[in-house]
Amino acid sequence: MTGKAPLVVVGDALLDRDLTGHADRLAPDAPVPVVADCDERVRPGGAALTAYLAARDGRDVTLVTGLDDGPAGRELRRLLEPWLTVVALPMAGQVAEKTRVLAQGRPVVRLDRGTGRVRGATGEARAVLAAADAVLVSDYGRGAADALRAELRRRPPLVWDPHPRGGPPAPGTRLATPARAEAHTFAAALPEDAEATPPPRPDGGPAAPGSELRIAAREASALVRHWRVAAVTVTLGPRGALLSYGEHPLLVPVTAAHHGDPCGAGDRFAATAAGLLADGALVGEAVEGAVTAATAFVGAGGAGALLGTRHTGTVPARGDGPAELIARVRAAGGTVVAAGGCFDLLHAGHVGLLQAARRVGDCLVVCVNSDSSVRRRKGDGRPVNPLADRVRVLRALACVDAVAVFDEDTPERLLAELRPDVWVKGGDYAGADLPEAALLQEWGGQAVLLPYLDGRSSTALMARAAEGAR
DSSP: SSSOOOOEOOOOEEEEEEEEEEEEEEEETTEEEEEEEEEEEEEEEHHHHHHHHHHTTTEEEEEEOOOOOSHHHHHHHHTTTTEEEEEEEEEEEEEOEEEEETTEEEEEEEEEOOEEEEEOOOOOHHHHHHHHOOOEEESSSSSHHHHTHHHHHHHHSEEEEEETTSSSOOOOOOEOOBBBHHHHHHHHHHHHHGOOSSOOOOOOOOTTTTTHHHHHHHHHHHHHHHTSSEEEEEEEEOOEEEESSSSOOOOEEOSSOOOOOOOTHHHHHHHHHHHHTTTOOOOHHHHHHHHHHHOOOOOOOEESSSBBTTTOOOOOOOTTOHHHHHHHHHHHHEEEEEEEEEOOOOHHHHHHHHHHHHHHHEEEEEEEEEEHHHHHOOOTTOOSSSSHHHHHHTTTTTTTOEEEEOOSSSEEEEEEEHOOOOEEEETTOOOOOOTHHHHHTTOEEEEEOOOTTTTTTTTHHHHHHHHHHH
């Protein structure tokens, strides 16, 4: 158990595919770029991406969505079932697929196929909603939300992520999360007396500075009243999000500017906001957390950075121990990364190292010293935090897939059992300080150094704390 509240996601699953290559010439028969040496990546899209991200947060997730038995439907099941529970709704037609062709990381064209729609609800889906404490709706307008609208009216969702092809949120929804363009489209369709759009300037001149935020605020306010939801937050991309309860909106700015791929940022926002609300956060707190998460998501490469190629994209299942995790990743042809340490007082240097280590491969196992091992290495008075607390904190990090404990002074015995492909150490170690390097060579593994954040150490933190206590 993670201590996080479970979440039910209702919506329309898509299969997203990226074909990424490089373009340095135009085709001889038409003025279009030739994208060569394409690498294919597939991932969940739409409501499936929202559910997948919530599950990646360590949450028990059930996705209620339309799925068929065609190639796209089968691929989605393969991607999702290690992470979450899928409750399939019957479909007419095939699951929709979106294919982006990118050159030098920039989209060139998008190809869509599959017009499948949900045909109706099932008893299983209704039972799941009846028992759910927290529901998120990701409505891409392909029938899942409409098929269950009566149930959603009886148990209003925490979050409704609307899209123009879908219907309005169920009355009583706690938070609706349209993007800026979506909010404008919804507001423009409201009755004239809804006062969603401010009147034009009498002189017909250009919009005054700040008018875009003012328009967004008016539209959000009108949507709160017309939809009869508790709050609407309009996501504004690099400007953050504007939260309205009907008046006096709150602007939540981003914490850092990123210029990465924004694909999937709205799904990351909705998944985070719903999870925080399910865990007891206030709406304002949930929106702040969602802005931070979506910003980091874009900075890390967006949805396109989530999974590897079709043949190596399988990810570890929830609840796997180290051995099961490694077996699953290896069976999918993935790369197993391990890192180790005491992690007594977890600090920014540790987190940066573990995040970088996770990006090296397809899973990260952290090997942590037992209490007696720390005591022998660091002396009496250490560890400050007992093993159970250190393990719990490590497991709470999104970049850590599993934790293994060793009681010896060094992790060689444990490494010989796990046989990772890559063993990571911080850059403050010299080559002579890596006795594990020779061990990894026995099975074809590699020990590597990663840059370490200077000036951070548990010992230094303890010294500063002691000095401040005097």
